[in-house]
Amino acid sequence: MRIIVVVGARPNFIKVGPLMPALAQGGIEADIVHTGQHYDAVMSDVFFSDLEIPEPRWSLGVGSGTHAVQTGTAMMRLEELLLAERPDALLVVGDVNSTLAGALAAVKVHVPVIHLEAGLRSRDMSMPEEVNRLVTDQLSAMLLTPVAEAGENLIAEGVAPERIHFVGNIMAESVLRNIERIADRDVCGAHGMEPGSYVLATVHRPENTNHPERLSQIVAAFAASPLPVLFPVHPRTRPSLAEHGLDGESHGVRLVDPVGYLDMLALERDAAAIVTDSGGVQEEACMLHTPCVTVRRNTERGVTIEVGANRLARAYAEEISSALDEALASARDWQVPERWDTQVSRRVVDAILSGVIPLLGY
Numbered sequence: 409m410r411i412i413v414v415v416g417a418r419p420n421f422i423k424v425g426p427l428m429p430a431l432a433q434g435g436i437e438a439d440i441v442h443t444g445q446h447y448d449a450v451m452s453d454v455f456f457s458d459l460e461i462p463e464p465r466w467s468l469g470v471g472s473g474t475h476a477v478q479t480g481t482a483m484m485r486l487e488e489l490l491l492a493e494r495p496d497a498l499l500v501v502g503d504v505n506s507t508l509a510g511a512l513a514a515v516k517v518h519v520p521v522i523h524l525e526a527g528l529r530s531r532d533m534s535m536p537e538e539v540n541r542l543v544t545d546q547l548s549a550m551l552l553t554p555v556a557e558a559g560e561n562l563i564a565e566g567v568a569p570e571r572i573h574f575v576g577n578i579m580a581e582s583v584l585r586n587i588e589r590i591a592d593r594d595v596c597g598a599h600g601m602e603p604g605s606y607v608l609a610t611v612h613r614p615e616n617t618n619h620p621e622r623l624s625q626i627v628a629a630f631a632a633s634p635l636p637v638l639f640p641v642h643p644r645t646r647p648s649l650a651e652h653g654l655d656g657e658s659h660g661v662r663l664v665d666p667v668g669y670l671d672m673l674a675l676e677r678d679a680a681a682i683v684t685d686s687g688g689v690q691e692e693a694c695m696l697h698t699p700c701v702t703v704r705r706n707t708e709r710g711v712t713i714e715v716g717a718n719r720l721a722r723a724y725a726e727e728i729s730s731a732l733d734e735a736l737a738s739a740r741d742w743q744v745p746e747r748w749d750t751q752v753s754r755r756v757v758d759a760i761l762s763g764v765i766p767l768l769g770y
Contacts, residue, residue, distance in 0.1 A: 409436050409760070411522070412495045415464070416443035416482070416506025418455060419688045422669060423501045423524065423578045425459035426585050430753035434761060438499075439465040441489060443482045443506040454668035459582070475505060475536055482509035490517050497522050497764050500544060501578075503537040503687075503708075511544040520764045524578060524756065526551035527558025528708040534615070537687075538708070550764045552756055554578070555711050555745055573759035576747025579688055583695040584750050586673060593674040599638055599664055601678075607732065608679035608698075609639040609661075610686050616703060617648055622723035626703060627652045629728035631659035634736070635680055640666050681735040683728065690718050695744060699735035703728060716742040 413428070415421055424440065431438040442464035456463070468485040470478060486509055490498065498514040499522040500507040511521045526545050530538050545551060545562060553559045554577040562572050596603060609630060616622050627649065630637045641649065641663050649663065667675065673692065676682060682693045683701045690709045693700035694717040702709075702720050712718035716738070721731035747755075 409496050411436060411438050411497045411499050411760070412490070412493065413438055413440050413499045413501070414443065414486070414506055414510040415440055415501065416470070417502075417504040419579070420501045420504060420506065421455035421459060421461060422582050422688065425461055426581045426750075426753045427524070427578060427756060428462055430757050431760075434757035436757065436760060441466040441468065441486070443468045443486070443509065444470040458669040459586075470506070479505045479509045479512075482506050483513045486510055486513035487517060490514055490519050495519060497549070497760075499524060500548075501525060503528070503540045503544070505536070505540065508540040508544055511547040515547045515767070518766075518770050520549035520766050520770065521547055522550040522552065522760065522764060523548040524552045524575075525554050527553045527560075527562045527572070528555075529558075529561050530706045530708040532706050541708070547767075549767050549770075550759065552759060554747075557711065571765060573755070573762075574747065575755040575759060576749060576752040577691060577745070578752045578756070579691045580695050580744065580748035581750050581752040583673065583692055586670060590670050590674045590677065593670065595667065595671045595674040596638070596678045599662065601636065601638055603678035604680050605635060606679060607633050607635050607637045607736075608675050608682045609637050610682075610684045610689055611639075611703065612642065612645065613685040613704070616685055616723055617645055619723075620648075620651070623648060624652045625723050625725045626728065627659075627661075628725040629732070630661045630683075632725065632729050633660060633732060637661040637683075638675065638679075639663050640672070640675070642666055681732060683732060691748075693717060694742070695748065697740040697742070699738045699740065701728065701731040701735050711745045715745060 470482045497520045498510055500510040501524045514521045523544050532538055551572050552575045559572045559574055676692055676698055677696045679698050681699045685703045690700055690702055690712050694712045700718040702718055703723055719731045721727040
């Protein structure tokens with residue numbers, strides 16, 4: 409069997425890290441196509457080296473743009489590739505624009521789509537990722553779910569149960585397989601911090617960064633934190649933060665350059681708590697037993713809240729501060745969710761080898 413695996417952004421790279429060797433061991437010929445949705449060294453190259461992912465066979469160079477431009481450009485280039493290569497299936501991961509583009513391109517040329525991380529729902533249609541998830545799942549021939557609830561969501565939406573396979577969370581497997589590799593990494597020390605003495609922050613979603621009133625509330629909460637805040641921030645976000653009086657190191661907040669996957673895991677492991685709006689960071693925090701605050705109205709990773717690893721806070725300083733106090737006071741003894749283990753990639757391979765049922769008309 410021959411499949412093509414689509415990646416385009418940070419979360420995709422992390423998820424295919426453990427998957428590619430498992431596919432090879434299962435006798436499945438798999439090649440990576442990198443759309444170039446994240447295309448610079450900080451957001452792309454470092455993850456391939458950190459995770460020892462095979463070099464992409466194809467790089468499409470899509471780059472940045474509006475959602476429509478990015479998705480449309482990726483779709484056109486993927487369609488050309490699929491028509492030339494005619495794989496047995498196209499595997500897409502997560503919920504980024506490259507995921508949707510791959511599903512749309514493949515279904516139009518009758519190549520079955522396998523969706524890894526299917527069925528997650530935030531119920532918030534203002535999120536581009538929610539739109540991507542919903543459409544991709546409806547176009548997929550095989551749906552590989554990270555949590556039991558995701559399968560229930562899909563069945564409620566009319567997906568045939570025989571297409572759904574509960575494999576577990578591939579992001580969790582990546583964390584577990586790399587814990588030993590970060591054992592001696594003192595990344596926080598390089599930034600003048602000690603383990604357990606700081607709050608780690610990541611904020612990147614447009615719903616927060618593109619709204620000055622929300623960003624100012626987040627900055628105010630960071631300034632009020634009882635512990636110093638270490639904030640790896642993309643250079644494009646710095647000007648927005650500077651407008652709210654946060655630039656370099658001020659108010660107990662230290663802005664640093666983005667870090668690679670392994671360094672980020674080390675920072676997450678050593679933080680007293682994490683404040684984020686990232687879906688993947690919520691999962692990584694859960695696996696590393698670091699309490700998390702998610703600055704969003706909702707989350708598709710609801711299981712992290714159910715087990716006690718995470719809590720939601722809207723972009724109001726008081727809500728964030730209250731949730732952070734709760735996180736810092738919490739125990740780290742929660743049970744990780746079912747099938748968040750080192751066997752996820754093996755279950756993915758078993759599902760694929762069991763047979764991909766083409767959509768009607770293929």
